[in-house]
Amino acid sequence: MATLLEVSGVSVTFDGFRAINNLSIAMAEPELRAVIGPNGAGKTTFMDIVTGKTRPDEGRVLWTERQIDLLKLSESQIATAGIGRKFQKPTVFEDQSVRDNLAMALANKRGPLSVLMWKASAADRARIQDLAEEVGLAARLDHRAGHLSHGQKQWLEIGMLLAQDPRLLLVDEPAAGMTPAEREHTTALLTRAARSRAVMVIEHDMEFIRRLDCRVTVLHEGSVLAEGSLDHVTQDQQVIDVYLGR
Amino acid sequence: MKIDVSSPAAPAPVRRSFLRDNPSVLWFMGLLGLFTLGVTVLSEGMGVGVISTSLVKVLGMTLCLCLIAVAMDVVWGYCGILSLGHFAFFGLGGYAIGMWLMYARTEIVIRDNLGRGTIPPTEAEVSEAVAAQIFGVVGSSELPLIWSFAGSLPFQLAMVVLVPGLLALVFGWLAFRSRVTGVYLSILTQAMTLALSLYLFQNDTGLRGNNGLSGLQNIPGSLHLPQSVISVWFFWASAFALGAGYLLFAWVVSGKFGSVIKAIRDNEARVRFLGYNVEGYKLFVFTLTGIISGIAGALYYPQAGIINPAEIAPIASIYLAVWVAIGGRGRLYGAVIGAALVSLLSSWLTGGGAPNIDLGFYRIVWTDWWLVLLGLGFVLVTLFFPKGIGGLFDYLVRKS
Numbered sequence: 001m002a003t004l005l006e007v008s009g010v011s012v013t014f015d016g017f018r019a020i021n022n023l024s025i026a027m028a029e030p031e032l033r034a035v036i037g038p039n040g041a042g043k044t045t046f047m048d049i050v051t052g053k054t055r056p057d058e059g060r061v062l063w064t065e066r067q068i069d070l071l072k073l074s075e076s077q078i079a080t081a082g083i084g085r086k087f088q089k090p091t092v093f094e095d096q097s098v099r100d101n102l103a104m105a106l107a108n109k110r111g112p113l114s115v116l117m118w119k120a121s122a123a124d125r126a127r128i129q130d131l132a133e134e135v136g137l138a139a140r141l142d143h144r145a146g147h148l149s150h151g152q153k154q155w156l157e158i159g160m161l162l163a164q165d166p167r168l169l170l171v172d173e174p175a176a177g178m179t180p181a182e183r184e185h186t187t188a189l190l191t192r193a194a195r196s197r198a199v200m201v202i203e204h205d206m207e208f209i210r211r212l213d214c215r216v217t218v219l220h221e222g223s224v225l226a227e228g229s230l231d232h233v234t235q236d237q238q239v240i241d242v243y244l245g246r
Numbered sequence: 247m248k249i250d251v252s253s254p255a256a257p258a259p260v261r262r263s264f265l266r267d268n269p270s271v272l273w274f275m276g277l278l279g280l281f282t283l284g285v286t287v288l289s290e291g292m293g294v295g296v297i298s299t300s301l302v303k304v305l306g307m308t309l310c311l312c313l314i315a316v317a318m319d320v321v322w323g324y325c326g327i328l329s330l331g332h333f334a335f336f337g338l339g340g341y342a343i344g345m346w347l348m349y350a351r352t353e354i355v356i357r358d359n360l361g362r363g364t365i366p367p368t369e370a371e372v373s374e375a376v377a378a379q380i381f382g383v384v385g386s387s388e389l390p391l392i393w394s395f396a397g398s399l400p401f402q403l404a405m406v407v408l409v410p411g412l413l414a415l416v417f418g419w420l421a422f423r424s425r426v427t428g429v430y431l432s433i434l435t436q437a438m439t440l441a442l443s444l445y446l447f448q449n450d451t452g453l454r455g456n457n458g459l460s461g462l463q464n465i466p467g468s469l470h471l472p473q474s475v476i477s478v479w480f481f482w483a484s485a486f487a488l489g490a491g492y493l494l495f496a497w498v499v500s501g502k503f504g505s506v507i508k509a510i511r512d513n514e515a516r517v518r519f520l521g522y523n524v525e526g527y528k529l530f531v532f533t534l535t536g537i538i539s540g541i542a543g544a545l546y547y548p549q550a551g552i553i554n555p556a557e558i559a560p561i562a563s564i565y566l567a568v569w570v571a572i573g574g575r576g577r578l579y580g581a582v583i584g585a586a587l588v589s590l591l592s593s594w595l596t597g598g599g600a601p602n603i604d605l606g607f608y609r610i611v612w613t614d615w616w617l618v619l620l621g622l623g624f625v626l627v628t629l630f631f632p633k634g635i636g637g638l639f640d641y642l643v644r645k646s
């Protein structure tokens with residue numbers, strides 16, 4: 001297991017408020033990791049930093065064995081370097097069909113001219129079909145994404161992530177607002193995806209985390225409070241005090 | 247807005263051919279062809295003479311306005327950039343072709359006059375006389391540097407594309423790179439337009455200040471032909487340009503490129519995280535539509551006969567946005583409907599075509615009330631028909 005992502009000593013301040021405080025986290029490949037922590041702990045901000053949306057005041061973010069400095073890349077460059085992200089609020093392109101949403105995410109050339117000339121090859125079509133089946137939307141390929149249920153939108157977004165074929169998936173609260181059956185499907189999706197990739201999941205729901213059955217990082221006030229198996233961190237007194245005990 | 251969750255959307259499985267997937271393009275081409283044929287047959291110059299030459303010109307100009315409206319729809323309706331500057335590109339295209347029209351025609355006239363003497367004139371004499379003739383109105387007799395190649399049609403044709411294209415490219419690069427979006431971007435495009443028009447109003451910019459360029463309806467090389475014939479030629483050229491432009495844009499907005507720019511319109515941050523260089527796409531669309539706007543302008547002004555800096559004034563670009571909004575954003579034929587309807591209505595009402603209405607206590611004079619009517623129409627459409635007139639087609643299609 002080689003280190004894929006190495007975040008070390010990162011801090012971010014918003015108007016004098018330290019949202020991320022000397023945070024260090026590493027991800028291996030493949031690995032499934034859950035990140036938990038109270039609201040405002042800095043979980044989403046951490047993903048913002050890795051994906052280039054927020055620039056940290058200090059610290060390093062290195063990517064792959066080639067030690068690429070992600071802080072020097074733009075959002076789109078980071079995405080093409082192999083990091084995919086699912087947002088807390090499901091954001092699919094509602095005006096467009098499920099097929100078009102997936103086609104946009106496919107790992108093809110992204111320059112305006114290549115995209116202008118693009119025609120779905122047999123391989124592209126097969127890949128879209130596979131992805132749709134994987135996330136359970138095969139019957140809905142030609143529906144408008146805006147017509148999907150909340151849970152289906154979340155899956156479509158996960159499907160779009162997989163279509164990018166990233167080495168690291170950052171998934172922010174995927175199970176929020178899902179029915180128990182939908183949650184189960186989502187867990188299965190993520191564990192399958194993590195067989196060949198690094199997947200980091202932010203979640204609040206302890207039952208969901210338990211089913212993921214993976215290493216857990218607890219964030220609090222912008223830094224790591226505890227890390228280890230779910231049983232290990234839930235028995236940690238500090239974690240109980242700031243998070244579980246409330 | 248009512249969304250029917252249960253009804254499945256129309257299935258559109260494998261992409262077959264572009265035209266089969268976009269039947270509205272075929273419809274549009276057919277109607278445009280019929281319209282062109284009809285106007286030709288009824289025209290004074292080529293047909294039975296029911297349609298006067300001046301009306302042929304108005305119709306040809308309207309086609310050019312439809313073309314810039316289609317470009318506006320792509321940049322605004324599809325890509326979400328509310329540009330209030332595309333008429334600047336339109337005007338620049340007009341100036342570029344106007345320079346050749348004016349220079350070449352003046353040169354022919356001067357050679358004619360000088361040639362009557364016993365000694366043939368030298369090139370320098372001709373050029374001096376042309377300069378004096380064109381720039382006399384602004385108290386100069388020297389040919390400005392930018393007119394160096396005004397006598398060359400290929401050069402000025404290249405300028406029709408290059409000048410608007412380069413301005414759009416440079417302006418867009420600066421604006422998009424600093425991630426200016428929304429209202430701020432609109433204001434910036436408006437400022438560009440205003441600056442350009444103020445600059446052109448000055449006498450020493452080499453484009454005859456507020457006099458602008460005139461006599462553009464006289465085509466060098468065809469000076470012996472009557473306007474009735476030339477007007478039909480330009481009508482054809484405008485119809486061809488609209489058809490070609492429509493086809494080009496319909497192709498651009500279909501398929502994955504269209505998907506990406508619509509996605510940029512709806513959530514550009516998300517598109518970045520998919521790995522697309524959003525700024526590059528915006529720049530591409532802004533520049534391409536700027537170039538097409540320039541071409542539309544180059545066809546419009548020879549029919550109008552005159553171009554001056556007032557044409558580039560910011561208000562023109564605002565009208566453009568109003569046309570597209572009224573016609574229906576995000577569907578190309580909507581832009582055509584909006585531009586044709588509003589601009590024809592405008593020239594009918596303000597050109598004295600419509601009878602003023604006497605209410606006894608008050609006389610409605612359309613030249614005064616037209617703008618109020620337009621403003622009201624805009625507000626009503628925005629409030630009650632956000633999809634514009636083009637949105638009506640959705641009901642028709644759903645019914646059948």
Ligand SMILES: Nc1ncnc2c1ncn2[C@@H]1O[C@H](COP(=O)(O)OP(=O)(O)O)[C@@H](O)[C@H]1O
Binds near residue numbers: 042
């Ligand atoms: N762009 C921003 N500007 C100001 N404050 C922010 C910004 N983004 C996040 N914060 C603050 O940083 C803290 C961490 O937020 P976030 O990362 O969203 O928490 P979590 O996802 O763990 O609930 C919160 O207090 C939030 O208000």
Ligand SMILES: [Mg+2]
Binds near residue numbers: 043044045088
């Ligand atoms: Mg969050």
